[in-house]
Amino acid sequence: MDLLEFLWLGKPLWMWLAFLAIVVILLALDIGLLHRDTREIGVKESLALSAGYASIGLAFGGWVWWQLGAAPALQYVTGFVVEKSLAMDNVFVIAMIFSYFAIPRQYQHRVLFWGVLGVIVLRAIMIGVGATLVERFGWVLYIFAAFLIATGVKMWLSADEEYDLKDSAALRLVRRVLPVTDALHGDRFFVRAADAAGKAKWLATPLFLSLVMVEIVDVVFAVDSVPAIFAITTDPFIVYTSNIFAILGLRALYFALAAMVHRFHYLKYALAVLLVFIGAKIFVADAFGLAKIPPAVSLSITFAILAAGVGWSLWKTRDADQKS
Numbered sequence: 001m002d003l004l005e006f007l008w009l010g011k012p013l014w015m016w017l018a019f020l021a022i023v024v025i026l027l028a029l030d031i032g033l034l035h036r037d038t039r040e041i042g043v044k045e046s047l048a049l050s051a052g053y054a055s056i057g058l059a060f061g062g063w064v065w066w067q068l069g070a071a072p073a074l075q076y077v078t079g080f081v082v083e084k085s086l087a088m089d090n091v092f093v094i095a096m097i098f099s100y101f102a103i104p105r106q107y108q109h110r111v112l113f114w115g116v117l118g119v120i121v122l123r124a125i126m127i128g129v130g131a132t133l134v135e136r137f138g139w140v141l142y143i144f145a146a147f148l149i150a151t152g153v154k155m156w157l158s159a160d161e162e163y164d165l166k167d168s169a170a171l172r173l174v175r176r177v178l179p180v181t182d183a184l185h186g187d188r189f190f191v192r193a194a195d196a197a198g199k200a201k202w203l204a205t206p207l208f209l210s211l212v213m214v215e216i217v218d219v220v221f222a223v224d225s226v227p228a229i230f231a232i233t234t235d236p237f238i239v240y241t242s243n244i245f246a247i248l249g250l251r252a253l254y255f256a257l258a259a260m261v262h263r264f265h266y267l268k269y270a271l272a273v274l275l276v277f278i279g280a281k282i283f284v285a286d287a288f289g290l291a292k293i294p295p296a297v298s299l300s301i302t303f304a305i306l307a308a309g310v311g312w313s314l315w316k317t318r319d320a321d322q323k324s
Contacts, residue, residue: 053249079242148279270309
């Protein structure tokens with residue numbers, strides 16, 4: 001019992017274990033029951049899965065309220081919403097990656113599932129490093145804030161630009177390091193085949209290359225989202241749990257979102273404004289001698305910005321399906 005009460009990153013060990021148990025159960029149900037067979041996931045199933053993940057994520061927020069109080073719970077929900085919103089841009093890029101490698105829809109869930117496992121580990125490392133920096137050097141938050149403002153401005157100016165995988169230095173590096181085959185081999189990441197000299201060797205398939213690129217893209221996007229959540233709260237438990245629950249739900253929603261990417265074109269502008277707001281509120285709070293903008297105010301403004309972006313996108317693209 002004493003071991004379970006041991007404080008790790010500011011929270012009792014049992015709270016971390018409870019969170020990890022929920023994640024493990026969700027992943028086990030996903031791969032062991034719901035998607036045991038390789039098949040295409042439809043829009044309805046995608047929406048249902050996403051609703052389930054979102055309900056569990058928000059229920060966890062209620063549990064945070066019960067255990068830690070209202071303020072941490074509101075920070076959790078704000079982080080959950082911000083991470084899910086920022087990851088929307090990630091979904092658009094993942095759709096481009098699957099298109100570039102010509103990955104059939106029935107194999108895409110396999111890539112996303114293993115991609116989530118990588119995200120869980122990579123985000124833990126990045127958040128752990130960020131928490132250590134913030135704890136030792138408080139001024140790092142101002143660097144995060146300035147970075148978010150600069151990123152928001154850059155996102156606004158480049159909102160109409162598309163991610164071009166052909167120019168990816170990361171992809172060129174992966175192809176240089178790994179022996180690859182240009183042909184898909186079902187849902188396999190590696191195949192054993194003969195090279196030009198007739199010698200058998202393991203080759204990476206396009207399915208594995210797409211997994212590598214998904215992980216690389218997530219690291220790139222985490223450079224934005226991790227500072228954003230630290231600008232909301234510096235509690236590692238709230239930061240990590242809100243991140244992971246948001247990502248789990250968004251990967252489930254991918255198949256529905258990928259079918260209507262064109263309907264959310266203007267969401268990038270809202271995300272740019274959101275990043276500027278999150279970064280600016282640290283300087284605003286400091287200028288007015290506040291410890292922090294109240295969580296309820298921050299959550300309300302976050303919802304308003306995102307609702308405006310989604311509403312404007314749906315309005316501007318309301319005739320897109322008829323014209324296509």
